[in-house]
Amino acid sequence: MTICGAIARALTAAATAATLLTGAALLAPPADAASTSAFDWPLHPRPRVVRAYDNPEHDWLPGHRGVDLEGAPDRAVLSAGTGVVAFAGTVAGKPVVSIDHPGGLRTTYEPVTARVTAGMRVGRGTVLGILEPGHPGCVAPVAACLHWGLRRDRKYLNPLGLVRVAPVRLEPVRTPGG
């Protein structure tokens, strides 16, 4: 009985630790990225998020591995940060651009007809291409959606972590008479 109880407690502790690790892994990379290089929204003016990020627990489950940003057909799509074009072309009939950034981060943009080619260096705000309509799940009255994705290695992350508003800077503490 005691041994069973101990095992059960150990398993619960392990599960909790795993949950905490997963949570930390999801939150940490964008914060790291934001501190090492500056990222910005890929559409200007700042777009509305019309479909949220939904990364399922397992790779084979349906989800939404990115966010959909409200745009318009023919709108310029901008690189979120400095990097190198990793891919510009079509995947399964969809026009896609992806950018490799320092720190192992890769952002993807679709459906976007590329104005850049693989291997090109881009800065934050460089025009990558032109937004096309027709992203699945993007419904009227929104005319076109930019699907914006983020990965570190093979792990999908929420790209909104890249453009999170910086924390309020605290004033230095002043001691009376100091």
Ligand SMILES: [Zn+2]
């Ligand atoms: Zn999408």
